[in-house]
Amino acid sequence: xxxxxxxxxxxxxxxxxxxxxxxxxxxxxxxxxxxxxxxxxxxxxxxxxxxxxxxxxxxxxxxxxxxxxxxxxxxxxxxxxxxxxxxxxxxxxxxxxxxxxxxxxxxxxxxxxxxxxxxxxxxxxxxxxxxxxxxxxxxxxxxxxxxxxxxxxxxxxxxxxxxxxxxxxxxxxxxxxxxxxxxxxxxxxxxxxxxxxxxxxxxxxxxxxxxxxxxxxxxxxxxxxxxxxxxxxxxxxxxxxxxxxxxxxxxxxxxxxxxxxxxxxxxxxxxxxxxxxxxxxxxxxxxxxxxxxxxxxxxxxxxxxxxxxxxxxxxxxxxxxxxxxxxxxxxxxxxxxxxxxxxxxxxxxxxxxxxxxxxxxxxxxxxxxxxxxxxxxxxxxxxxxxxxxxxxxxxxxxxxxxxxxxxxxxxxxxxxxxxxxxxxxxxxxxxxxxxxxxxxxxxxxxxxxxxxxxxxxxxxxxxxxxxxxxxxxxxxxxxxxxxxxxxxxxxxxxxxxxxxxxxxxxxxxxxxxxxxxxxxxxxxxxxxxxxxxxxxxxxxxxxxxxxxxxxxxxxxxxxxxxxxxxxxxxxxxxxxxxxxxxxxxxxxxxxxxxxxxxx
Amino acid sequence: xxxxxxxxxxxxxxxxxxxxxxxxxxxxxxxxxxxxxxxxxxxxxxxxxxxxxxxxxxxxxxxxxxxxxxxxxxxxxxxxxxxxxxxxxxxxxxxxxxxxxxxxxxxxxxxxxxxxxxxxxxxxxxxxxxxxxxxxxxxxxxxxxxxxxxxxxxxxxxxxxxxxxxxxxxxxxxxxxxxxxxxxxxxxxxxxxxxxxxxxxxxxxxxxxxxxxxxxxxxxxxxxxxxxxxxxxxxxxxxxxxxxxxxxxxxxxxxxxxxxxxxxxxxxxxxxxxxxxxxxxxxxxxxxxxxxxxxxxxxxxxxxxxxxxxxxxxxxxxxxxxxxxxxxxxxxxxxxxxxxxxxxxxxxxxxxxxxxxxxxxxxxxxxxxxxxxxxxxxxxxxxxx
Numbered sequence: 001x002x003x004x005x006x007x008x009x010x011x012x013x014x015x016x017x018x019x020x021x022x023x024x025x026x027x028x029x030x031x032x033x034x035x036x037x038x039x040x041x042x043x044x045x046x047x048x049x050x051x052x053x054x055x056x057x058x059x060x061x062x063x064x065x066x067x068x069x070x071x072x073x074x075x076x077x078x079x080x081x082x083x084x085x086x087x088x089x090x091x092x093x094x095x096x097x098x099x100x101x102x103x104x105x106x107x108x109x110x111x112x113x114x115x116x117x118x119x120x121x122x123x124x125x126x127x128x129x130x131x132x133x134x135x136x137x138x139x140x141x142x143x144x145x146x147x148x149x150x151x152x153x154x155x156x157x158x159x160x161x162x163x164x165x166x167x168x169x170x171x172x173x174x175x176x177x178x179x180x181x182x183x184x185x186x187x188x189x190x191x192x193x194x195x196x197x198x199x200x201x202x203x204x205x206x207x208x209x210x211x212x213x214x215x216x217x218x219x220x221x222x223x224x225x226x227x228x229x230x231x232x233x234x235x236x237x238x239x240x241x242x243x244x245x246x247x248x249x250x251x252x253x254x255x256x257x258x259x260x261x262x263x264x265x266x267x268x269x270x271x272x273x274x275x276x277x278x279x280x281x282x283x284x285x286x287x288x289x290x291x292x293x294x295x296x297x298x299x300x301x302x303x304x305x306x307x308x309x310x311x312x313x314x315x316x317x318x319x320x321x322x323x324x325x326x327x328x329x330x331x332x333x334x335x336x337x338x339x340x341x342x343x344x345x346x347x348x349x350x351x352x353x354x355x356x357x358x359x360x361x362x363x364x365x366x367x368x369x370x371x372x373x374x375x376x377x378x379x380x381x382x383x384x385x386x387x388x389x390x391x392x393x394x395x396x397x398x399x400x401x402x403x404x405x406x407x408x409x410x411x412x413x414x415x416x417x418x419x420x421x422x423x424x425x426x427x428x429x430x431x432x433x434x435x436x437x438x439x440x441x442x443x444x445x446x447x448x449x450x451x452x453x454x455x456x457x458x459x460x461x462x463x464x465x466x467x468x469x470x471x472x473x474x475x476x477x478x479x480x481x482x483x484x485x486x487x488x489x490x491x492x493x494x495x496x497x498x499x500x501x502x503x504x505x506x507x508x509x510x511x512x513x514x515x516x517x518x519x520x521x522x523x524x525x526x527x528x529x530x531x532x533x534x535x536x537x538x539x540x541x542x543x544x545x546x547x548x549x550x551x552x553x554x555x556x557x558x559x560x561x562x563x564x565x566x567x568x569x570x571x572x573x574x575x576x577x578x579x580x581x582x583x584x585x586x587x588x589x590x591x592x593x594x595x596x597x598x599x
Numbered sequence: 600x601x602x603x604x605x606x607x608x609x610x611x612x613x614x615x616x617x618x619x620x621x622x623x624x625x626x627x628x629x630x631x632x633x634x635x636x637x638x639x640x641x642x643x644x645x646x647x648x649x650x651x652x653x654x655x656x657x658x659x660x661x662x663x664x665x666x667x668x669x670x671x672x673x674x675x676x677x678x679x680x681x682x683x684x685x686x687x688x689x690x691x692x693x694x695x696x697x698x699x700x701x702x703x704x705x706x707x708x709x710x711x712x713x714x715x716x717x718x719x720x721x722x723x724x725x726x727x728x729x730x731x732x733x734x735x736x737x738x739x740x741x742x743x744x745x746x747x748x749x750x751x752x753x754x755x756x757x758x759x760x761x762x763x764x765x766x767x768x769x770x771x772x773x774x775x776x777x778x779x780x781x782x783x784x785x786x787x788x789x790x791x792x793x794x795x796x797x798x799x800x801x802x803x804x805x806x807x808x809x810x811x812x813x814x815x816x817x818x819x820x821x822x823x824x825x826x827x828x829x830x831x832x833x834x835x836x837x838x839x840x841x842x843x844x845x846x847x848x849x850x851x852x853x854x855x856x857x858x859x860x861x862x863x864x865x866x867x868x869x870x871x872x873x874x875x876x877x878x879x880x881x882x883x884x885x886x887x888x889x890x891x892x893x894x895x896x897x898x899x900x901x902x903x904x905x906x907x908x909x910x911x912x913x914x915x916x917x918x919x920x921x922x923x924x925x926x927x928x929x930x931x932x933x934x935x936x937x938x939x940x941x942x943x944x945x946x947x948x949x950x951x952x953x954x955x956x957x958x959x960x961x962x963x964x965x966x967x968x969x970x971x972x973x974x975x976x977x978x979x980x981x982x983x984x
Contacts, residue, residue: 002901005924009894012928013887015935019845020883027845034842035858203863 036211037201042172043192044139046220048153048182050229051255051455055144057153057183062140063115065123065133066173067096070105072132079111081130085122086112103161108134108173113272138174141183141271145229147264148236151292152227152392152453154181155270169194176271182223182454185391189456192220224455226255234580235260238573243286243561245293246573247437248581251445251552254465256390256453257581259434261293286536287561296394298430299559302509302566303358303491304544305379305425307443307478310351312378313366314474321477324350327361331420338364338420341510355481356490358508360424367423372414375422376402381468383438383450384431390453398435401428425509433557436544441555442468443482444505444546446475482507483549492543492571502582505552506545506574508566513537530564538562543570547578554581619673619970627899628665630892631947631962635661635955637889638948641876644855645868653869653950660952664959671963676971679964680911683734686727687756693720694763721772722957724760725922726964729779731756733914736787738978744788753784770816771929771941779922783914786904819939836866840934843879851882869950871942875934889948890931897924900962903969909976912968919961926958 048057072078099109124135141156156176164170178184195217200208235246239262248258282289313319329345331338340360354362385400403414421427441449447465482505485492491508514537530538541563546555556574563569642653711718757780764773843859857879859865865872878886897920904916930945932938946958
C-alpha cells in the first residue's frame with residue numbers, strides 16, 4: 001500500500017516535471033499568448049489645407065461609446081443601462097438594433113458619439129457593469145469649410161462590412177476611411193501607418209495594463225490643395241441656391257483656385273452618420289447637390305465653343321480673320337433651316353464681330369465647309385473630351401463628337417447638319433465646367449495648361465507648359481473677339497465695369513435643353529420665353545472668360561443649370577468672381593509669380 | 600521518514616488527556632499546518648493580495664478543525680469502535696435526508712445547512728463507511744475474513760452509501776467511497792483473486808456505466824481523454840491549467856505574479872485548481888515541497904495503521920490514509936490533466952470547509968489510532984459501552 005502511494009506521488013512529480021521543465025517553454029509561450037494582446041493604434045489622419053494653409057479637413061477629439069455585441073450575453077439590458085446614462089433616442093436605438101442584427105457580432109457598433117466629458121466619464125465608471133460596452137476617445141473628421149468643399153474633400157465612413165478583413169485597422173472601433181472625394185482618392189497618403197501596443201488582458205479581454213515597448217502610429221501626410229478657400233467660399237455664395245458650377249484657374253501654373261458646385265452639402269453630416277431623412281432629401285433634390293457639377297456636370301457648351309470653331313476654320317485656312325459673311329437670321333441646308341439667335345439677323349460681319357455678337361449664321365456658313373473631325377481635333381487640343389485627374393470624384397470626359405464616334409455609337413454616317421449644330425455648341429458635344437475653364441485658360445495663355453488641385457503631387461517645378469501649336473495671329477484674333485464680347489455691341493456688354501476694375505475677355509453661351517419646333521417658331525409671339533418654361537426645360541446659362549484682358553492671370557467658367565441666358569445670368573456672376581479672384585493677386589507673393597506667366 | 604517511537608507513550612497504563620495531547624506527533628501536525636498555510640498564501644494571492652474574503656476565513660476554519668482533530672485524536676479508540684456502526688447509520692440517514700430534500704424541490708443539493716457551515720453527508724459517510732468496515736473486520740480472524748460469506752455485510756455497508764451518493768449525483772465521491780472501502784476489505788485479508796475478478800467486472804461495467812452517466816459527466820471523461828478537442832469549451836479548464844503549470848517552470852513566476860490566475864484564465868482558482876495557482880507562482884520547487892508534505896503526512900498514517908496492534912485501528916488508519924491519499928491524487932492528477940475534471944478539492948489547501956473537515960476528522964481518527972496503537976481491544980466490542 002505504501003509502495004503504491006510512493007509510486008503515485010512519484011508519478012505526479014514526474015508529470016509535473018514534464019510540464020514545468022520539459023515543456024515549460026511551450027507553456028510559457030501559451031501563457032503569454034493568453035495574456036498579451038497586440039492592439040493596433042490608429043494613426044492620426046493627415047489634414048487637408050488650402051493654398052494658404054487654411055484648414056479644410058482636420059481631426060477633433062470624439063468621445064464615443066461602442067458596443068461589441070459578442071461580448072455581452074444579452075444586448076437588450078446592456079442597451080437599457082447605457083440609455084440611463086447616455087441620451088439615446090428611440091429612433092437611434094432602433095437604428096442601433098438594426099445594425100447589431102446586420103453586422104457580425106465582433107464588429108463594434110457606435111452607440112453614441114460626440115459626448116461631453118461628463119457623460120463620457122459616467123459611462124467609464126459604470127463600465128464593469130456594462131458587458132460589451134467600450135469607450136473610445138478617438139478622433140473624428142471635421143470639415144470647417146462645410147458645404148463649400150463637400151464636393152472636393154468628400155467624406156469619411158466606416159469600412160464596408162465585406163472589407164473589414166482587408167486591414168486589421170478596419171476592425172478598430174470607430175475607424176473610418178475616405179469614402180468620397182479627396183479623402184478617398186488620397187486615402188493612402190492621408191491615413192498614415194498604424195502603430196502597435198502590447199497590452200496585458202484578462203480572460204474576458206479587458207485591458208489590465210500596457211507592456212512596453214510601444215510602437216507609435218505614424219501620422220498621415222497632409223494634403224495641400226491649390227484651392228483658395230476664401231475664393232471658393234465667395235464663389236459658393238455667388239452661386240447661391242442655383243444648380244451651378246464654377247471653376248477658377250490660375251494661368252501660370254494651372255492651379256485650380258476654386259472648383260465650386262452648388263448646392264453643396266455638409267460633409268460633417270456624413271462623418272457623423274447622416275440621417276435617412278436628410279439623405280433622402282439630398283437624393284431627391286432636382287438640383288442634384290451630391291453631384292460635383294464642375295467636373296461631373298456635362299453641358300452643351302453653347303456659343304462658348306465658337307472660339308474653337310473659329311480657330312479650327314482659321315487653322316484649316318477655310319477663312320481668314322477678316323472673312324465676312326452675311327447673316328439674315330437663318331441659314332438653309334437642304335430642307336432644313338438653321339436659325340440665328342437674333343431673328344432679324346446680324347447683317348454683314350467679320351469673324352471678330354461674329355464672336356462678339358455670337359452670330360450663329362456666320363458659324364453655320366463656315367461649318368458647312370468644315371470637316372467635323374477637324375473641329376473635334378481642335379476641341380481636344382483645348383482640353384475638351386479630356387480627363388485631367390485633378391483628384392476629385394466623378395470627373396467626366398464629356399463628349400467631342402466625330403465621324404468615328406457617330407459610326408461606333410449610332411452606326412450612322414456623320415451628317416453635315418450635325419456639324420452645323422456643333423458649330424454653335426448644340427448637338428452632341430458636351431463639356432464640363434472644368435474643361436471649359438481649361439479651354440479658356442489655354443486660349444488666354446496660349447499654353448497647354450493643365451489644371452491641378454493637389455499641390456503635393458509631383459509637378460514640373462518651373463510649372464512650364466508648352467505653347468499651343470497654333471498660329472499666334474489666329475489666337476490673337478480670337479482673344480480680340482473675346483475682349484469685344486465685353487464691349488459695346490458684344491453679347492456681354494450689359495455688365496458695366498467700374499473704371500478701376502480689370503478688363504475682362506470672355507464669351508457667353510446659352511445652351512438649349514429642349515428642341516424648339518417649327519410650329520412653335522411660327523406661332524404668334526414666336527418662341528416661348530425661357531422664363532415661362534418649367535425649370536427643367538429652361539436653357540443653361542454659360543460664361544467663360546479670363547482677366548485681365550491685356551495681361552491674363554486667371555480663367556473662369558460658370559454654368560448655371562437652367563439659369564437662362566449666358567449674358568444675363570452667367571456673365572454677371574463671372575464678373576464678380578473674377579473681381580474677387582483678381583484680389584488674390586494684389587498680394588505681393590502671388591503677384592510676383594504671376595507676372596512671368598503673362599507673356 | 601522516521602517516526603520517533605520515543606514520542607509515543609509505550610506504557611499500557613491509561614494516559615491522561617494531557618499526556619495524550621503532548622504525545623501526539625507534532626511533526627505531522629506541523630506538516631499539516633504548513634500545507635494549510637500554503638493554502639492561506641494562495642487564497643491571499645488569488646484574492647489579489649488581500650486576506651478577505653477567503654484567506655482569513657480559511658484560517659479560522661483550519662483553527663477550528665485543528666482543535667477538532669486533536670480532540671478526536673485523544674479520545675479513547677474504544678469509543679470510536681463503539682461509534683462505528685452508529686456513525687454509518689447517521690451518515691446514511693443524512694444522505695437520505697439530502698435525497699428527500701432534493702426530491703421536495705431543492706434541486707441537486709448535496710449538503711445540509713447546519714448553521715456555521717454546509718455539511719456534506721457524503722464526506723462524513725466516506726469516513727463512516729471505513730469506520731464501519733473496520734469495525735466489521737475487527738474481531739474476525741484471518742480465516743473468517745477470507746470466506747466469501749463474510750463479504751456480504753461489507754458489500755452492504757459499501758453499496759448503500761455508494762448508491763445514495765451516486766444519486767446526488769456525485770460520481771467522484773461515490774467512487775472514492777468504493778475505493779476506500781475496497782482498500783479496507785483488501786487489507787482485512789479478502790482473497791486477492793476477488794479483486795482481480797472485480798477489476799475485470801468493473802472494466803466490463805464501464806460501457807454500461809457510461810449509459811447511466813449524466814451528459815456533463817460524459818463530457819468530463821471525453822474532455823479528459825482529449826482536452827485539446829474543445830479548448831474553449833469543456834477542455835478550457837484543463838488546457839488553461841496545464842498552461843499555468845507549465846509556464847511556472849522550475850521556480851515559478853513568483854508570489855502574486857501568476858498571470859494565468861490573476862488574469863482569470865484559470866477556472867475555480869480558490870477551490871479545485873488552487874494547486875495550479877501554487878505551481879504557477881512557486882514552480883516545480885513549490886509543488887515538490889507541497890507534494891512531499893502530503894506524502895509525509897499520508898505515509899505516517901499508513902505506517903500508524905500497519906504498526907497498530909488492534910485490527911480496528913489497523914484497518915481504520917490504513918483505510919483513511921488511502922482515502923485521503925485518493926483525495927490528493929485525484930485533485931492533483933486532475934489539474935495536471937491526468938484525470939477527468941471531477942470537481943474534487945485539494946484538502947487542507949482548497950478554500951472550503953467540507954474537504955478540510957473531512958481531512959481533519961479522518962486524520963484525527965488516524966492520530967487516535969496512533970495514540971492507542973498498543974492497545975488491545977476485545978473482539979466483540981469496545982469494552983467500554
